[in-house]
Structure formats: C-alpha cells, structure tokens
Amino acid sequence: MDAMTSPSAEPTPSETFAPQDKYFNRELSWLSFNERVLAEAANPNYPLLERLRFLSISGSNLDEFMMIRVAGLAGQARRGIEKTSIDGRTPSQQLTAIRTKVRELENTQQQTLADLRNLLANQGVHIADEKRINAENLHWLRRYFLDHIVPVLTPQALDPAHPFPFVANMGMGILFNIARLEDESQLVEMVLIPNALPRFVRIPGDDATYIPIESIICRFADLLFPGFRVEGDGVFRVLRDSDIEVEEEAEDLVRYFRSAIQRRRRGSVIMLEIDYNFDPEAEKLLHDKLGVDDAFITKVEGMLGVSRLSAVVDEDRPDLKFEPYSPRYPxxxxxxxxxxxxxxxxxxxxxxxxxxxxxxxxxxxxxxxxxxxxxxxxxxxxxxxxxxxxxxxxxxxxxxxxxxxxxxxxxxxxxxxxxxxxxxxxxxxxxxxxxxxxxxxxxxxxxxxxxxxxxxxxxxxxxxxxxxxxxxxxxxxxxxxxxxxxxxxxxxxxxxxxxxxYVEPHKTEALSISPIDLREKLYELIDHEIENAQAGRPAAIWAKFNSLTEQGIIDRFYAASAAGVDITLVIRGICCLRPGVPGLSENITVKSIIGRFLEHSRIWAFANGYALPSSRARVYISSADAMSRNLNRRVETLVPIRNATVHDQVLEQVLLANLLDTEQSWELSEDGSYARLHSQTDGEGFNCHEYFMNNPSLSGRGAALSVSAVPKLRLRKGAI
CATH class of the missing domain: 3.30.870.10 (Endonuclease Chain A)
Structure with a gap:
C-alpha cells in the first residue's frame, strides 16, 4: 500500500534561488530551537529551579538529537551516501556544521550552569559545592560511600587478562590511574556508574547541598582501591546510536521490538564526553576500545550529563518554582x-x-x-x-x-x-x-x-x-x-x-487522513487562498505546529506569498522555511513560543475570502506536523472545526492568543537567527500562557459563565 503521490502541477518559487537560499537546514534549525530552550534557563523572570529545569531539558533534548538525528547522518556518511538535505548539504557537510553548533551549545550550557549555581547558592541550594563539605559532611559522605555506593560498584582492571567492559548507552564511568604501594606497579581501572545509583547525593541539612555521584567516587577512591595510590582520574560519558529501523520483512513486530530494544543499548558510539583535564593516555585508551573514530568527542569543562540536573529541580523549594496551577474541569x-x-x-x-x-x-x-x-x-x-x-x-x-x-x-x-x-x-x-x-x-x-x-x-x-x-x-x-x-x-x-x-478509505465525509489525502487537502486549502488573493479577495493563513520541514508545503507557502497571501506561522521547533526574503517569502512571518508550557497543538486557519479572524474562516486541528514523515509515513488526521463556538475558541482565542503573544515569543529572520519579541503595546506585553491560565475556554465554559467572563482578544494593526 503506497501513499498517494503529490500533484504534479505544483507551484514552485523562483528558480533564481539556490536551495541554501530558499531553505534552512533541518538539523541546524533544531539546534537553534534547543538554543531557545536553553535561553530560558537565563530568563530572569523565571524562578531559579525552573531555570535549572530548562537547562536540564536542553541537555535531554541534545542527548536525543545526538542518539537519533546525528547517528542517522553518521550512518549515511559511513556508507558513502551523498543524498543532500533540503538546503543542498551532504551528510558529511551537515555533520561538520552540527559539530560546531553542538560545541557552542555545550559551552553555553556549562556557563549557564555556573551562573545558576551561584544564584541558587544564595538561596540555600548548592550544586557540586566542594567548599561546603566540612568535617561533619565529609564524615557523612564517607559513611554513605561505604554503605550505599561501594556495594554496587565493580572496579575492573584494564589489561590483557580483563576484556574491556561494555559501556551502555548514556552510561557514565571513571578511569583511574593507580599505583600499587608495594611495588609502584601501574594499573588502569575502570569504574562504571550503575543506573541504580542516584546522579546526585543530597547531604542532610536545611540547606540543600547536592554532590554528583562521580565526585563522591573520585573523592573516596582510596577506599575503593586499598593498597594503591590514586594518581589520576577522569570521568566520561557515552551516547550510542538509539534509532530503531523496522525491517519491512519483520514477521512478528512484538518479537522484533523486544530484540531491537536490546540492540539499541548496544548501538555504535555516537558521542563521547570526557572531563576537560582527562589524561591523554586514558583518552587514547577509550578511543581504541570504544571505536569512536567517527564519533563526536567533546571535552567538557564543567559537569557531564546536565540532563540529570532534573534531580535537583525536585528539591522541595516551592518558593523557587512556578506557583502550582490546577487545571479547570469543563x-x-x-x-x-x-x-x-x-x-x-x-x-x-x-x-x-x-x-x-x-x-x-x-x-x-x-x-x-x-x-x-x-x-x-x-x-x-x-x-x-x-x-x-x-x-x-x-x-x-x-x-x-x-x-x-x-x-x-x-x-x-x-x-x-x-x-x-x-x-x-x-x-x-x-x-x-x-x-x-x-x-x-x-x-x-x-x-x-x-x-x-x-x-x-x-x-x-x-x-x-x-x-x-x-x-x-x-x-x-x-x-x-x-x-x-x-x-x-x-x-x-x-x-x-x-x-x-488495511481497508483504505477512498472517500471520507469530513476527515483527511495521511498518508492518503491529508497533504492533498492542505495543498487544496493553500491553493484556494492563492486564488482568492489573485481575485482581489482577502487571503491569509494562520497556522501553528511544532515543525515545518516538508518541501511541498514550504513551496506552496512561497507560491502563496508571491500571490499576496499573508501567512503567519507559530512554529515551536524546526522551521526549514526562510521567511521575509524579497521575491520569495516577504509575506510570511514565523515566530516560536517557548515558555512555562510546551506548545504542542497543531492548528490551521484559512481566511476563505474574509479577513481573519472570521466566522467564515476554515479551521482545522491535526495530529500532524508539516513534516515529510507525518504526511508520508504516518497515519494522521486533519479534523475540520465547524461548530460555531468551538470554531471561535480555536481561532479567536487559542490561535489568536498565540499570534498576539510578545512575552514568550521569538521571531525568525531571513538569516535564520531568532530574536525575542518585545512589547508593542504601551510597554505592556501579552503572555498567552497567563491568559489561558486566568480565563476559561469559550467552548467548555458552560452557561454559568457569562461571555464577558472571557476577555475578547482583538487583532491590532501591526501586532502580527
């Protein structure tokens, strides 16, 4: 069963534009999104532990990006695949650009962590603060190490008699250079840190002091190696290829995935993170044994695995977090x-x-x-x-x-x-x-x-x-x-x-379904706006989704822009469309909202010959992003919203509030950079998350709430 092919008569932008001038690279656009997430960790308007949460999320995001997207590109490069991306880059060229951006992102993460550590310390929350380990704390940590850590550690000598141990995906370990006191003979020992151990250990007390598990192991290594002198140590962390490719001939999906999950844990190394002062000889040993010739190798001047800082965010300090929010029941x-x-x-x-x-x-x-x-x-x-x-x-x-x-x-x-x-x-x-x-x-x-x-x-x-x-x-x-x-x-x-x-629906009455006809329905709706613009009628598109990578949709948008259709897109993550380019996309605006809540809904609104917002607009919600995978390789739905009250809520409350937001919004410029929006209304900004937290929905409000209870949002000239 094959997905329907897209129409052959497809509008195309000016052929004078080269691919790199028409489209942004998907992977670099994603890294730009993660930079915006990381920027929230420096947002002075957020409580400190929430800022730390954003730092942790940026680390988790980057880990997944490396394990899936970068691993896929690396595999293509190894196999000599030269298929180019939407912006005309080969896999090898993309990897080169990604290395630079990842290095910058990791440096920013470490600087952000250093800043947050100082700010949190002023509030009684200390992260990896060795200066606070007094004699009493040291005694407690020593006892904790002996009672809770040593029993689950397994030091392993690295020599011909001991095969190099397997380091699991996202695994962290420490290499120790040790000398036997009796004869000064040298040994290299590896200690893998089991997942069963906490990433941070909190020292008892009113003030919260968190010590990373690797710091504790290094501090008390002499207790782990009695009769030896510890001469050096180095912490490392491994990320492996974690994508699962489903073979079409797989006869039993359940059995296949049970096996594939096990294989994922043993995928090829895609990234090796090591301490900045890691011993060169020990580093060479890791290179040889892990087979990291093609992997990303980064030296971290700070803390490895910032994604695990989420453990510190759980500290019971409500004064350092967002005020709790209780959702309304309709x-x-x-x-x-x-x-x-x-x-x-x-x-x-x-x-x-x-x-x-x-x-x-x-x-x-x-x-x-x-x-x-x-x-x-x-x-x-x-x-x-x-x-x-x-x-x-x-x-x-x-x-x-x-x-x-x-x-x-x-x-x-x-x-x-x-x-x-x-x-x-x-x-x-x-x-x-x-x-x-x-x-x-x-x-x-x-x-x-x-x-x-x-x-x-x-x-x-x-x-x-x-x-x-x-x-x-x-x-x-x-x-x-x-x-x-x-x-x-x-x-x-x-x-x-x-x-x-597998009974393919050849005709539906309301829904559009991918990979059957959802793409074609979107093409039809965009083309209708082009026809309206050419006929001199109001023509506009408002849309909100997580990512835009599908070339056919992007080219349709370019054709609509050239015809005079006003297009405003709220895209949280990846955007391969280049907005604001004269002769290509001057009628297209793209913004991204990053805030307390993660924007995830997918909404489309088409003017349909009337100025937006309008009761005559065509409005849809969807499970699909504007991505090739969603339109070609997934079963998705596009649902028309026809009830008047629901239509008003989606268009004039949800979507319009996203368009009006200034306090959490970033605008994408034609060079690919994002800039925070600033208030455009008498110095007062609009925060769509706060608006929704404080106002009931139109559709679910019930008769008990008057219409006046929901402030009416109005589109101001120049606000979008």
Whole structure:
C-alpha cells in the first residue's frame, strides 16, 4: 500500500534561488530551537529551579538529537551516501556544521550552569559545592560511600587478562590511574556508574547541598582501591546510536521490538564526553576500545550529563518554582452532572490542556467502560505514560464485556518498551490489540465510542493534538475535541478499519487522513487562498505546529506569498522555511513560543475570502506536523472545526492568543537567527500562557459563565 503521490502541477518559487537560499537546514534549525530552550534557563523572570529545569531539558533534548538525528547522518556518511538535505548539504557537510553548533551549545550550557549555581547558592541550594563539605559532611559522605555506593560498584582492571567492559548507552564511568604501594606497579581501572545509583547525593541539612555521584567516587577512591595510590582520574560519558529501523520483512513486530530494544543499548558510539583535564593516555585508551573514530568527542569543562540536573529541580523549594496551577474541569460537562456523553450530545466541545483537566478525556473513556449502553470502544495509543488511567479504563471496559480495540504503536520512539507492556496487559484483559502498519506509525490521537440510544447507535469521538499521556498533559498545550457529528463518526470508523484491516478509505465525509489525502487537502486549502488573493479577495493563513520541514508545503507557502497571501506561522521547533526574503517569502512571518508550557497543538486557519479572524474562516486541528514523515509515513488526521463556538475558541482565542503573544515569543529572520519579541503595546506585553491560565475556554465554559467572563482578544494593526 503506497501513499498517494503529490500533484504534479505544483507551484514552485523562483528558480533564481539556490536551495541554501530558499531553505534552512533541518538539523541546524533544531539546534537553534534547543538554543531557545536553553535561553530560558537565563530568563530572569523565571524562578531559579525552573531555570535549572530548562537547562536540564536542553541537555535531554541534545542527548536525543545526538542518539537519533546525528547517528542517522553518521550512518549515511559511513556508507558513502551523498543524498543532500533540503538546503543542498551532504551528510558529511551537515555533520561538520552540527559539530560546531553542538560545541557552542555545550559551552553555553556549562556557563549557564555556573551562573545558576551561584544564584541558587544564595538561596540555600548548592550544586557540586566542594567548599561546603566540612568535617561533619565529609564524615557523612564517607559513611554513605561505604554503605550505599561501594556495594554496587565493580572496579575492573584494564589489561590483557580483563576484556574491556561494555559501556551502555548514556552510561557514565571513571578511569583511574593507580599505583600499587608495594611495588609502584601501574594499573588502569575502570569504574562504571550503575543506573541504580542516584546522579546526585543530597547531604542532610536545611540547606540543600547536592554532590554528583562521580565526585563522591573520585573523592573516596582510596577506599575503593586499598593498597594503591590514586594518581589520576577522569570521568566520561557515552551516547550510542538509539534509532530503531523496522525491517519491512519483520514477521512478528512484538518479537522484533523486544530484540531491537536490546540492540539499541548496544548501538555504535555516537558521542563521547570526557572531563576537560582527562589524561591523554586514558583518552587514547577509550578511543581504541570504544571505536569512536567517527564519533563526536567533546571535552567538557564543567559537569557531564546536565540532563540529570532534573534531580535537583525536585528539591522541595516551592518558593523557587512556578506557583502550582490546577487545571479547570469543563463547566459544560459539570452542568450535565459529569455526564460526558450528554454534554457532547448537546454540542461539540473542545478543551485545551493543560489549562483544562485531562481528567475530562479519562472520564470520557471511563464512563464508556461503565455505561451499559456502550457497546464498543476503539482507541489509538501512541504514548500513554507509565501510569495510564486510559489503559485502566480500557481494561475495565473489556472485563465488563464490551468490544474494545486498542491500536498500540510499537514504534513510538523511546516508549516502545512501555507500549509493549501495555499491549500485553490489554491483551490479558480481553482487549483486541492491533499494532498497525509495519512501515508507518499510527500517530493519530483518536477515541471512538459507539453507544446504543433510543434512535439507534450513536458514535462519540475524541480527537487530540497530543497523546493520551497523563503527565505530558500537564505541561504540553494540546487540544481535545469531542463530537457526536455522524459524519466524523463514520470517518473515524473508516480510519480504524484502515489501521486494523488495511481497508483504505477512498472517500471520507469530513476527515483527511495521511498518508492518503491529508497533504492533498492542505495543498487544496493553500491553493484556494492563492486564488482568492489573485481575485482581489482577502487571503491569509494562520497556522501553528511544532515543525515545518516538508518541501511541498514550504513551496506552496512561497507560491502563496508571491500571490499576496499573508501567512503567519507559530512554529515551536524546526522551521526549514526562510521567511521575509524579497521575491520569495516577504509575506510570511514565523515566530516560536517557548515558555512555562510546551506548545504542542497543531492548528490551521484559512481566511476563505474574509479577513481573519472570521466566522467564515476554515479551521482545522491535526495530529500532524508539516513534516515529510507525518504526511508520508504516518497515519494522521486533519479534523475540520465547524461548530460555531468551538470554531471561535480555536481561532479567536487559542490561535489568536498565540499570534498576539510578545512575552514568550521569538521571531525568525531571513538569516535564520531568532530574536525575542518585545512589547508593542504601551510597554505592556501579552503572555498567552497567563491568559489561558486566568480565563476559561469559550467552548467548555458552560452557561454559568457569562461571555464577558472571557476577555475578547482583538487583532491590532501591526501586532502580527
């Protein structure tokens, strides 16, 4: 089964532009995104531990980038593949540019950490502060080392009699140069730090003092090597290729992924981080034994593995964190005594996480499980988390005798193992578990409930822009759309039949589905705006997604810009489109929002011949980003928003607030750099996260809240 090819008559930008002048490199654009994340760690408006959290996130992001994206490019370079990127670079050329940017990013991380350490110390939180280890603390640390660390360490001599130990992915270790006191003979010992040990040890006391585990091991190494003198040490950390490529001939996906997860832990080394003062001879030994000829090797003047600073963020200091936020439960549902189905029957509902509670989604599934009138539940699961109430509800429904189908995506990166666990739990309860396609990921976020009512069966659907994940739903901004529209219900049934039985839906009434026709629908909508502009009618596109890399969509945007269509894009992460270039994209503006919550919803709005915002605009939500993988190799949905109240909320509340934001926004310029926006209204900025935290949604507000309770956002001239 192949995805439909894109139309041949495709609008193209001026051929006078070379690829490097039309497009930004995907990988460098991602590194630029991570720079913006890291910049939040220096944001003086944030509490200190939240700033440390952003530093940790930037480290975690970079680790994944190296293990997946850089590993893929390195593999292509090794195999001599010369296929160029969208901006005309070979894999080797991209790796060269990435090395420079990664080095800059790591240097900034270490400088940021140094600054935060000083600021946190003034507030009684100390990180790796050796100066605070007085005699009492030293005694406590020594006892802790002997009682809790030594029993799980396994020193290993590196000599011909002892094979070089395997260093797992993301593993950290220490090389020691030691001399035997008896005869001064020299030895090199390796100590791998087990994952079971904490990354930081907190010394007891009112003030919080955190010492890295590697510092403790180095400080008390003489207790680990009695009869030897420790002459030197060096800490290192390894990242390995962690991508899992699914072979089309894989006969059993479950067995394949169980094996592939094990192989991931033993992938080729893609990055070696070492102490800045690492012994040259010891470094050479690591090079030889780890096989890092083609790997990134970085010398870190500071702390290795900044991603693990998240452990310090957990310190119980609410004064150094954001004020806790409790999401609202939709008033519309409460007005129906908590009956989700009664509320949805009355009118479509859309809620925005994390401002409105994910419990509404859980209750939708939970009530379906308990409702004797419900005969069938179908659910697509991409990421569900390690403590999923949605899984529990599906199990309860199956045990209650209902027909329950769960599409579990095994190819959800880094969640494969968790999803295998959930799949086995669901199957044991009697749920029909489907793993979807071998070569496509099922990325759509859909629930479908069929209920027996007076006039026959009625289908209720939930479509999300994010995962059924109770943890990320508290920090990711996503939309949850509930509807009993019969057309959408029929399309949802076709979508599930497509995934479970490969029955391709040749015609849908409302939904567009990738890789069948979602791309073509977007092309059609953009082309319609081009026609309106050429006819002298208002023409504009507002869109919000996480990444834009798909060349066909970018070229369509360029053609629309040339025709006079005003295009405003809110793209949190990667953007390969080059905005503001005369003769190419002068009518396109791109901004990125980075703040307390991670922007994750995907929304499209097309003017449709009327000035935006307008009740006549065509508005859609989607599970898909504007990326080749989403449009070519994933099952995704594009959902039209037709209910007037929901339409107003998505367009004139959610999307418009994102466009108006100044306090968390960065604008992309034609040279690829991002600059923070500053207030454009009497010195006062607008923060879309604060707006949503303080104002109820239009769709879920219920009759108890007057329209005036939700401040009306207005588009100011020049604000976008």
């Amino acid at each position: 008033e519309r549902i409460m007005e129906h005594d908590g009956d989700c189905f009664a509320a949805i029957r009355e009118k479509d509902i859309i809620i925005q996480h994390p401002y409105e509670s994910f419990e509404a989604v859980v209750d939708f599934i939970r009530q379906a499980a308990e409702d004797p009138a419900v005969v069938s539940i179908k659910q697509a699961l991409y990421r569900a988390g390690n403590q999923s109430p949605v899984i529990a509800a599906l199990i309860a429904a199956a045990e209650a005798g209902k027909s329950v189908t769960a599409v579990v995506e095994l190819k959800a990166r880094f969640d494969e193992e968790q999803n295998l666990h959930w799949a086995s739990q669901l199957e044991r309860a009697g749920v029909q578990v489907i793993y979807g396609f071998v070569d496509w990921k099922t990325h759509a976020k859909v629930s479908m409930v069929v209920r027996q009512e007076k006039n026959g069966y009625r289908t209720y659907c939930h479509f999300g822009t994010g995962n059924y994940h109770p943890v990320t739903a508290k920090i990711y901004t996503d939309l949850s759309f509930f509807t009993a529209d019969p057309k959408i219900g029929r399309d949802a049934a076709k979508l599930f039949n497509f995934v479970t039985g």
